Amino acid sequence: MGEQKQKKREFLDILVALRQIIRATDLHSKHVMKVCGLTVPQLVVLLAIEELGAVTVRQISKHVSLSQATVTTILNRLEDRNFVKRTRNTTDKRVVNSCLTDKGRAVLVDTPPLMDGHFMLRYEKLDSAKRAEILEALQEVANLMAPEEGTPIPPTDDGELTPLL
């Protein structure tokens, strides 16, 4: 009977850890915003454009694991502030290609940290076995949470580049 309680406790512990991680991640993003004027998601989108060149919204969305709508709103802000330039593709007028402006390129020369420096320092102090264990556990959780199994790496194979991030 107490076994159910036990299970509940276990999930609660996971929930608590996850919430702390999510909160810390968000706080870091806010911090980066104050320091360098761009949030982590904005930087990630910028990096994706740098890596992929003139790229469609959908490609960015896949690459950074965000919905198309989210990427659009991030692009709006980035374009307002002149970090990227959007141009409609001439051959297919549905698609929009995004490029970095000089300002956009400039802000990336000295990439601000996407991850909390505090965390990185402490993480690096761990021995590599521990680090591997942690990484593996995180990936395991991510997989467990993935929408559907069967295709851990979905056979999108639609010419996508490595969907890093």
Add this chain to the structure above:
Amino acid sequence: MGEQKQKKREFLDILVALRQIIRATDLHSKHVMKVCGLTVPQLVVLLAIEELGAVTVRQISKHVSLSQATVTTILNRLEDRNFVKRTRNTTDKRVVNSCLTDKGRAVLVDTPPLMDGHFMLRYEKLDSAKRAEILEALQEVANLMAPEEGTPIPPTDDGELTPLL
């Protein structure tokens, strides 16, 4: 020299896993919203009130690890929809006490899942050693990300109940 690259790769992997986890968590919250009409944060606040009784905003905020402002906005929505009732404390008119309404109590009788059922099912299938490893890793990461070390459990000891979540 390729050692730096290696480190970078490692952090990138962590970042990717974290982003997927955060995204999945958010998606689950949206899903819960569609199914039961309340998001996970709203449920968590409701549960905190159920557990703590007539409680101040600050206490809720501590209990659920969210800022006071965030709790206020969540309470706004919950009060608008008549799940909670706020009353100013008579002895100290600065403080606001929140209580569940009948409707609020009712919605909690069959607590909707705070965690993705899909995830829970798959997680339960793992052997307990693996599960322990995962939980430990998550807590390790949460600690590594905590604002300051030295006081893993900060000596708040201000009569708080267990700050679960």
Add this chain to the structure above:
DNA sequence: ATCAAATGTTTTGACCTGTAATCATTCGCT
């Protein structure tokens, strides 16, 4: 040629989240 389905993007609407500023009260000192 035409019209429906598919595709790519943006808009809309709802929520979560935090910091900083503001408001109201209470407390502590003199």
Add this chain to the structure above:
DNA sequence: AGCGAATGATTACAGGTCAAAACATTTGAT
């Protein structure tokens, strides 16, 4: 008693995030 500091809550503002709806365009089938 009175005034400034501390405390509790809310508001204002800036983002992130998504699903669904709305648009625009292209493609495919007739």
